[in-house]
Amino acid sequence: MTHPKNNGAASRGVTVLGAGIVGLSIALKLHLDGFKVTVVEKGEPMHGTSYGNAGYLSEANIFPPASPDMLRQLPKFMLSKEGPLVIKPDYATKMIPWAVKAVAALKPASYQNILTGLASMTTLAYESFDELLTAANAQQLLTREGGLVAFRTLAGLEAKCRSLRTWNSFGLAAERISAELITEMEPELSKDMVGGIFFKNSGRCSSPRGLGELYVKRLREAGVEFFTDEVRGIENVDSGVRIHTASGSFVTDRVVLTMGFQTGALLQRLDIKVPLVSERGYHLMLPSSDVRLKRPIVFGEPHFAATPMDEGLRLAGTAEFARADSQPNMDRAWMLLKLAKRYLPNVNEADATPWMGVRPSLPDGLPAIGLMRNAPRIAYAFGHAHNGLTLSAITARCVSALMQGKEAPVDLEPYRLERFLHHEHATV
Ligand SMILES: Cc1cc2nc3c(=O)[nH]c(=O)nc-3n(C[C@H](O)[C@H](O)[C@H](O)COP(=O)(O)OP(=O)(O)OC[C@H]3O[C@@H](n4cnc5c(N)ncnc54)[C@H](O)[C@@H]3O)c2cc1C
Numbered sequence: 001m002t003h004p005k006n007n008g009a010a011s012r013g014v015t016v017l018g019a020g021i022v023g024l025s026i027a028l029k030l031h032l033d034g035f036k037v038t039v040v041e042k043g044e045p046m047h048g049t050s051y052g053n054a055g056y057l058s059e060a061n062i063f064p065p066a067s068p069d070m071l072r073q074l075p076k077f078m079l080s081k082e083g084p085l086v087i088k089p090d091y092a093t094k095m096i097p098w099a100v101k102a103v104a105a106l107k108p109a110s111y112q113n114i115l116t117g118l119a120s121m122t123t124l125a126y127e128s129f130d131e132l133l134t135a136a137n138a139q140q141l142l143t144r145e146g147g148l149v150a151f152r153t154l155a156g157l158e159a160k161c162r163s164l165r166t167w168n169s170f171g172l173a174a175e176r177i178s179a180e181l182i183t184e185m186e187p188e189l190s191k192d193m194v195g196g197i198f199f200k201n202s203g204r205c206s207s208p209r210g211l212g213e214l215y216v217k218r219l220r221e222a223g224v225e226f227f228t229d230e231v232r233g234i235e236n237v238d239s240g241v242r243i244h245t246a247s248g249s250f251v252t253d254r255v256v257l258t259m260g261f262q263t264g265a266l267l268q269r270l271d272i273k274v275p276l277v278s279e280r281g282y283h284l285m286l287p288s289s290d291v292r293l294k295r296p297i298v299f300g301e302p303h304f305a306a307t308p309m310d311e312g313l314r315l316a317g318t319a320e321f322a323r324a325d326s327q328p329n330m331d332r333a334w335m336l337l338k339l340a341k342r343y344l345p346n347v348n349e350a351d352a353t354p355w356m357g358v359r360p361s362l363p364d365g366l367p368a369i370g371l372m373r374n375a376p377r378i379a380y381a382f383g384h385a386h387n388g389l390t391l392s393a394i395t396a397r398c399v400s401a402l403m404q405g406k407e408a409p410v411d412l413e414p415y416r417l418e419r420f421l422h423h424e425h426a427t428v
Contacts, residue, residue, distance in 0.1 A: 013038060014403065015243060015252040017231050017266075019045035021208065021392045022381050023258030024215040028132050029396035030256075031224055033404065038252065039219070040245065042230040046212035048260050049357035050388065052283045054305040054316035056296040057126060057203035057390045058147055059172045062118040064111065064365040065385070066102035069159065082335050084303045088322035091278075095321055098275045101363035101420070114364050117414035118387075119170035121394050124409055126203055128393035138214040140206075147202035150182055150193050150343060151300035157195050160300060164197070173200045188291045190345050196300070204296050207310045208389055231259065233269050236375045256379045256399060261324055261360040263382040274368065274420050276383055278324035279361040281317055282333035282354060289313035290348040302339045313347070315340050319359075328356035361385040362420075369395055369415040371402050379403060380417060 013036030016027045024045060031037045039045075070085075077083035087095060105114060126144060133139045151157035157176075167174040175198055182189060182196045205211055220226065233244040234255060241255045257263050264276035289312055296307040304317025315336040320329070333354030340347055362368060362383040372378040379402060381395050398408040398415075 014254045016256045018259035020048045021050035025392040025396035026399050028215045029400045033400045037224050039226045045216050052355040055205040055208045055307045059199045059202045064105040064114045086320045098277045098363045105364040120410040124394045136214040136218040144203040145295045146200045147296045149298045149300050150196040156300045254377045261358045279359040280320040283316035284333045284336045285353045287312035288350045299343045324358045330354040359385050368417045
């Protein structure tokens, strides 16, 4: 890599580390707000987790990952090959600190804080895209025709409907709909649906990768430099932040850590231990599905999504807690097809392709967004788990506000990294 233009002296600007949807949104927002932005990415932009998500801009995900219901069903899930959740035995010990904190997040006071935190971002999520989409000429990729959860069993529907009041109390539109209405809205669904939940303000991105690529195009056209290099470490120095990469080092005025799951390893080198785990998910892309859906549909019982995209129908979801670098189990992607056929009987699997991505998951379900308390030149935004696309634009607004010393559009206190740290870290 040719280093950003300095020979040890700090440049006035911001270097964004990692070009997934979170990093690119932040890079674009910072650029629009007048920062001189540089991006460092070890591979190709948008080829990490952001490449293959379900494209669902969901207003439903405001709950922490563990729930009493989920804990009750855990043994059943663990024994089932087709269950929505798997923990690989060699990852179980890594999961213990995460699980302890995930259960602690269910204490009433924490639980309420998490709901309030996630809901405050979620309610601003969709409108926050406007500025980025306009700048990148990407408006055509986002639509807001709502999202559905469809159920085949009354027990599943009734259980989910217990959350209606919570969603509505935060101003998130969610309503129970009948079997007749769900068939009218999505005629391709099997006729044995018993009903569902409709989130009328949820949205969809018809090409998650395409969206990030338009951000890259806009940034490159504006002269923002992209460097292909692997970040190995960062160090707070008098003149700024020194970034150590596989091919050398350079000093930047300020830095934003947006390397998704890999951000945990970088922080670990600074002796900052964050309970970030790898929650792998799978998709199966069906380019000739023969099924036309109007909006994302989550299949209630197995809990994964089918989203109509520019390239076809994408089935995506499941949670597999496993080492990020271990071999993907593509049977889990094919399992989505088998389960989807119960909801979409006419789905055609011709030319289907499987994919696996690593969600960066924190135990309370809130991403980590903020400035390092003892090193405010270092900003971070990672751990978006199931919500990285949905919350990408509002995250970018928050990070830019922090870096300008302005008030963020939402209260970021619940998002601070320090919620996991028991000691003041001065080692950066
Ligand atoms: C199956 C599945 C379905 C999903 N569905 C949805 C959905 O419908 N809606 C939604 O909102 N979210 C969804 N998500 C979650 C969403 O995709 C993630 O939260 C989001 O992609 C995280 O983005 P990121 O930018 O933080 O990470 P990434 O996309 O992983 O980007 C991180 C980047 O950092 C780079 N990097 C890592 N280490 C280094 C290093 N040392 N040096 C330089 N660069 C580095 C990587 O190469 C990568 O490009 C889904 C996830 C999965 C797996």
